[in-house]
Amino acid sequence: MDKKMKDALKVYAPLALVLIASIWLALSLIDPAPPKKVTFASGGSGGAYYSLAQQYKAALAENDVEVDVLETRGSIENLDLLMTGKADIAFIQGGLAGPENREALRSLAGMFHEPFWVFVREGVPADDFGDLRTVRLAIGGEGSGTRALAVDLQETWGGDWTPTSRSTPSGLAAASALKAGDLDAAAFSASIDAPYIADLLETPGIRLLPFDRAPALARRTSALDEVTLYRGILDLERDVPSADIPLIASVAQLAVNKDLHPAIQSLLLEASEDIHSGNSAFAPAGAFPDKSLIDMPLSGEAERYWKNGPSFLRNYFSFHLANFLERAWVFLIPLITLMIPLVRVAPPIYRWQVRRKIYIWYKDLRELEARGRAATTNDERDQVLGEVSELQKEVGELDVPLSYTEEVYHLRSHIAFVRNLVQGLYARDAGAAEHQTA
Numbered sequence: 001m002d003k004k005m006k007d008a009l010k011v012y013a014p015l016a017l018v019l020i021a022s023i024w025l026a027l028s029l030i031d032p033a034p035p036k037k038v039t040f041a042s043g044g045s046g047g048a049y050y051s052l053a054q055q056y057k058a059a060l061a062e063n064d065v066e067v068d069v070l071e072t073r074g075s076i077e078n079l080d081l082l083m084t085g086k087a088d089i090a091f092i093q094g095g096l097a098g099p100e101n102r103e104a105l106r107s108l109a110g111m112f113h114e115p116f117w118v119f120v121r122e123g124v125p126a127d128d129f130g131d132l133r134t135v136r137l138a139i140g141g142e143g144s145g146t147r148a149l150a151v152d153l154q155e156t157w158g159g160d161w162t163p164t165s166r167s168t169p170s171g172l173a174a175a176s177a178l179k180a181g182d183l184d185a186a187a188f189s190a191s192i193d194a195p196y197i198a199d200l201l202e203t204p205g206i207r208l209l210p211f212d213r214a215p216a217l218a219r220r221t222s223a224l225d226e227v228t229l230y231r232g233i234l235d236l237e238r239d240v241p242s243a244d245i246p247l248i249a250s251v252a253q254l255a256v257n258k259d260l261h262p263a264i265q266s267l268l269l270e271a272s273e274d275i276h277s278g279n280s281a282f283a284p285a286g287a288f289p290d291k292s293l294i295d296m297p298l299s300g301e302a303e304r305y306w307k308n309g310p311s312f313l314r315n316y317f318s319f320h321l322a323n324f325l326e327r328a329w330v331f332l333i334p335l336i337t338l339m340i341p342l343v344r345v346a347p348p349i350y351r352w353q354v355r356r357k358i359y360i361w362y363k364d365l366r367e368l369e370a371r372g373r374a375a376t377t378n379d380e381r382d383q384v385l386g387e388v389s390e391l392q393k394e395v396g397e398l399d400v401p402l403s404y405t406e407e408v409y410h411l412r413s414h415i416a417f418v419r420n421l422v423q424g425l426y427a428r429d430a431g432a433a434e435h436q437t438a
Contacts, residue, residue, distance in 0.1 A: 034065070034261040034263035034264050035065075035261060035264065036064070036065060036066060037065070037066040037067075037068065038060075038065065038066075038067055038068070038088040038089060038260070038264055039067075039068045039070060039081075039086065039087045039088050039089070040053045040056060040057065040067050040068065040069050040070065040087065040088070040089045040090065041070045041072050041077070041078040041081040041082065041086075041087035041089070041090035041091075042069050042070060042071060042072060042078075042090070042091060043071070043072055043073075043074050043075075043078075043091065044071060044072070044073070044074070044171070045071050046171070046172070046194075046195075047171075047190065047191075047194065048112075048114075048190065048191035048193060048194065048252075049074075049091045049252070050069070050071060052091065052111075052112075052275060053067075053069045053091070054069060055271070055275050056089075056268065056271050056275070057069055059267070059270075059271035059274070059275070060264075060267055060268075060271065063267055065264065065267060067089075070086075070087060072090075073141065073143045073144055074093070074140075074143060074144040074145045074146070075090075075091070075092050075093040075096050075144070075145035075148070076096065076142075076143040076144060076145060076147075076148055077143050078090035078091065078092055078255075079092060079096065079097065079101055079105075079255075082101075082104075082105055082255060082256075082257055083100070083101065083104055083105070085257065087257075088256060088257055088260050088264070089254065089255070089256050089260070089268065090254075090255050090256075091111070091252050091253070091254060091255070092107075092145075092252070092253055092254075092255040092296075093114060093145030093148070093149065093189060093250045093252055094110065094114075094221070094224060094250040094251040094252065094253060094293065094294070094295055095148075095149055095152065095221045095224055095250050095295060096145060096148050096149070097255075097295050097296050101296065102295075102296050102297060104257070104258060105255050105256065105257060105258060105296055106255065106256055106257075106258045106260075106296060106297055106298065106299035106300075106302070107253045107254065107255050107256075107294040107295075107296040107297065107298055107299065107302070108253070108254040108255070108256060108265060108268055108269055108272065108289070108298075108299060108302045109253065109254065109269075109272065109288075109289035109290060109291045109293075109294065109298075109302060109306070110251035110252070110253045110288065110289065110290045110291070110292070110293030110294050111251075111252050111253060111254050111272060111275075111276045111288055111289055112191070112251070112252050112276055112280065112283075112288055113225060113227055113249040113250075113251060113252075113280070113282040113283060114145075114189050114190060114191065114249055114250045114251070114252050115189075115190075115192065115227060115229070115247045115248070115249040115282065116146075116149060116150075116153070116187065116188075116189050116211075116247065116248050116249060116250065117187065117188045117189075117190065117197060117200075117208065117247070118132070118185060118186070118187045118188075118208070118209040119175075119178060119185065119186050119187075119188075119200045119206050119207070119208055119209070120132075120184065120185045120206070120207055120208075120209050121178065121181070121183075121184055121185070121205060121206055122205045122206070122207060124184045124185060126185070126209060128209070128210075128211070128212060128213070129153060129154075129157060129209065129211065130157040130158075130159065132165055132184075132185050133154075133157075133159055133160065133161050133162065133165055134162050134164070134165065135164070135165060135184035135185055136164045136165075136167060136182075136183045136184040136185070137164070137165040137166070137167060137183070137184065137185045137186070137187065138167040138168070138169040138170065138174040138177065138178070138183050138185070138186040138187065139151065139165075139166055139167065139168075139187045140168065140169075140170035140171075140174070140187070140188075140189075141168045141169075141170050142168070144170055144189075145189050145250070146170060146187060146188055146189040146190075147166075147168075147170075149189055149250055150166075150187045150189075151166070153217075153248075154166075156217070156220070167183065169183070169186070170188075171188070171190075171194075171196060172195075172196045174186040174188070174196075175188075175196035175199065175200055178200070178206065179200075179203060179206065185209070189250060192229075192280075192281045192282070198234070201234060201240065201241065202234070202235075202240060208229070208241065208245055210245045210246050210247070211246050211247050211248045212246055214226035214227070214246045214247060214248045217248045218248065221295065224248055224249065224250055224251070225248075225249050225250075225251055225293060226246065226247075226248060226249075227246075227247050227248075227249045227282040227283075228244050228245065228246055228247065228282075229241060229244070229245040229247055229281070229282075230244055230281075231243050231244050233281055249282060251290070251293040251294070253293070253294045253295075253296065254268060254272060254289075255296060256268070256299065258299065262300075262301040265299055265301040265302065265305075266301060266305060269289075269301070269302060269305045269306075272289045273289065276288040276289050277289070289306075291303075291306050354400055354401060354404050355404065355407065357398065357400065358398070358400065358404065358407050358408060358411055361391065361394075361395055361411055362411070362414075364391055365391065365411075365414060365415060365418055368384055368387055368388055368391065368418055369418045369421065371384050372384040372385075372388075372418065372421060372422035372425065373421070373425075375422070375425065381422055381425060384422050385419060385422055385423070388415060388418055388419050388422070389419075391415060392412065392415045392416075392419075395408070395411055395412060395415065396412075
């Protein structure tokens with residue numbers, strides 16, 4: 001390695017070390033990176049929750065985030081899994097969250113309607129839900145969102161509800177029992193795409209109970225909404241259903257633990273727009289996701305996202321790079337502010353170091369000049385001239401950048417000046433001696 005490189009390293013190497021140390025310190029202080037794996041509590045493998053969770057799994061996999069989808073009994077179990085930290089994300093039926101859930105969990109938005117379907121066998125005298133107090137009514141098993149909503153509605157209607165009006169069959173089992181005559185009525189909180197719902201809507205001898213007071217019920221709970229099953233929407237040719245049917249629907253919301261990394265929440269929000277924004281039987285395209293149809297606090301990241309959309313960096317960079325830059329920018333600004341003066345001071349230091357290698361010889365040169373002027377004998381002058389020659393040799397070996405060559409030649413000319421000065425003293429003294437002799 002030549003001297004020029006060594007000189008540069010003496011100045012710029014410490015600067016590089018300071019820069020590396022500053023970057024390391026900044027990286028150690030920034031927010032942690034998002035997790036590579038999250039857990040999604042869904043629902044039964046045949047239900048809408050489970051199917052939609054699989055769509056989220058595929059969406060997050062595109063950004064190298066693994067989603068472990070848990071099959072559960074429904075919203076109540078999903079709430080428990082979120083509260084105990086065994087799940088990071090879950091679909092939660094509207095109207096089920098309690099005060100402790102609202103404290104620990106956050107909602108990203110309402111994602112889709114889940115109509116509350118109540119099917120009744122022909123011959124059962126029931127015009128509205130309150131007429132089912134004494135019949136054999138299936139409202140789902142313990143831990144299901146259907147049962148929780150049904151019990152809440154029974155309490156809302158008031159009166160005495162017999163044990164038979166709170167039977168536990170659910171899903172396909174309840175639908176089969178209803179068709180077989182083992183039940184008088186069955187309630188379901190499910191998507192219209194559930195196979196047993198579509199089947200019951202077209203089964204002779206079974207009718208769908210209307211909720212004529214759906215608007216009033218929707219005003220009582222923010223996560224419930226009034227919807228209408230429009231005439232002919234299932235089959236226009238056969239006119240199924242044959243009339244508009246008012247219904248009450250809970251709104252399934254995507255809930256997360258409030259400590260879930262904001263970047264993962266942002267990915268979920270991006271995916272939700274693709275998954276839930278289409279047209280459906282109960283809502284026009286663009287109606288969902290809906291941040292107003294929730295009964296848990298909206299997360300801070302969701303509030304920012306629904307107001308401003310994806311972050312600026314996310315529009316131009318991959319998820320992981322954008323996330324890193326978003327986390328690091330708070331420290332990059334002061335880091336850059338620190339580095340600007342360091343970078344600016346480096347060139348002057350380098351120039352000073354190179355010039356110092358030149359100027360340091362002037363101290364010896366001035367001393368030799370003073371000794372040469374003070375010398376009274378030729379031996380003393382010869383000693384000075386020998387040291388001047390040695391100094392000239394060492395300066396000749398001096399290696400400096402090309403831009404500093406002029407200053408080296410100035411030094412050499414000054415060395416020559418001192419040599420000529422001392423040699424001139426020989427002639428002066430010789431002339432003085434001749435004058436005295438004459």
